[in-house]
Amino acid sequence: MSYKLPDLEYEYNSLEPYIDEETMHLHHDKHHQAYLDKFKTAIEQTPLNGKSIEEILSNINVVPEAQRSAVRNNGGGYANHSLYWKIMGPNAGNVPEGKLADAINDSFGSFDEFKKKFSDAAATQFGSGWAWLVVNKDKKLEVTKTSNQDTPLSEGKIPILNIDVWEHAYYLNYKNKRPDYIEAFYNVINWKKVSELFANAML
Numbered sequence: 001m002s003y004k005l006p007d008l009e010y011e012y013n014s015l016e017p018y019i020d021e022e023t024m025h026l027h028h029d030k031h032h033q034a035y036l037d038k039f040k041t042a043i044e045q046t047p048l049n050g051k052s053i054e055e056i057l058s059n060i061n062v063v064p065e066a067q068r069s070a071v072r073n074n075g076g077g078y079a080n081h082s083l084y085w086k087i088m089g090p091n092a093g094n095v096p097e098g099k100l101a102d103a104i105n106d107s108f109g110s111f112d113e114f115k116k117k118f119s120d121a122a123a124t125q126f127g128s129g130w131a132w133l134v135v136n137k138d139k140k141l142e143v144t145k146t147s148n149q150d151t152p153l154s155e156g157k158i159p160i161l162n163i164d165v166w167e168h169a170y171y172l173n174y175k176n177k178r179p180d181y182i183e184a185f186y187n188v189i190n191w192k193k194v195s196e197l198f199a200n201a202m203l
């Protein structure tokens, strides 16, 4: 398996006004690319080169110690952003349907309660990091947050939705107002894609 920067499945400007074109260019073309490049440099020095990024991050302790931090941080950055682009899209802002909607109601009580939990996780992540909706080992939905580029994959959980709360994700448009970015983010969540990821995670 080779490691590649995924193309966006939509235009850079198509998430406006919620996420601006310049942020998308910098974030995808520069930040994500840099994580990928540094990950490749690190993983090439290990026998794990060529294994899927998910497999590597799920077994991070198998990575030789000399490269482990670099793989954790940059491999995490590579994988986390690949998911982030995928679960966003233009003309979104709808609500989940079908089995995912049922599972959200089961785990959180309602979509609004889920939203509150997810927003709260994103807002209270101190410093850089991510908030997540994951399928845990018991095949239940869970909201969680991680620091830096850490991923729930390393805790045996399968991520199906994430929000990047590093300042580079929102600062150009929202400055210090992280909560405004979080609220706007619901307008770009592609719930169809999240449902597909949920279905795969439940297999």
Ligand code: MN
Residues within 6 Å of the ligand: 027, 031, 081, 164, 166, 168, 169
């Ligand atoms: Mn980012």
